[in-house]
Amino acid sequence: MTVGSRSSTDIGGGHIGLVVTIIALVIIASFSGPRWTLAVATWFTAWFILALTVILIRGGRGGEVLRRAYVVTFGWGDYVTP
Secondary structure, X not given: OOOOOOOHHHHHHHXXXXXXXXXXXXXXXXXXXXXXXXXXXXXXXXXXXXXXXXXXXXXXXOHHHHHXXXXXXXXXXXXXXX
């Protein structure tokens, strides 16, 4: 992604990653119970907060910070789709 331009592909991959994560959490909850579900959800939350912190320290501003942290956390969804 180039500086200053918004790419809907990044956000689309983030949405796919979020949906896959939610489905995985439901499957984990049905087989393992709330303990492992909470552990996985906590890991994703911690990663998102870490991404937010790093982006803010590096000078990010406004809604762009949330978008970039979202893409960093769930952008791997681009690799799930063909």
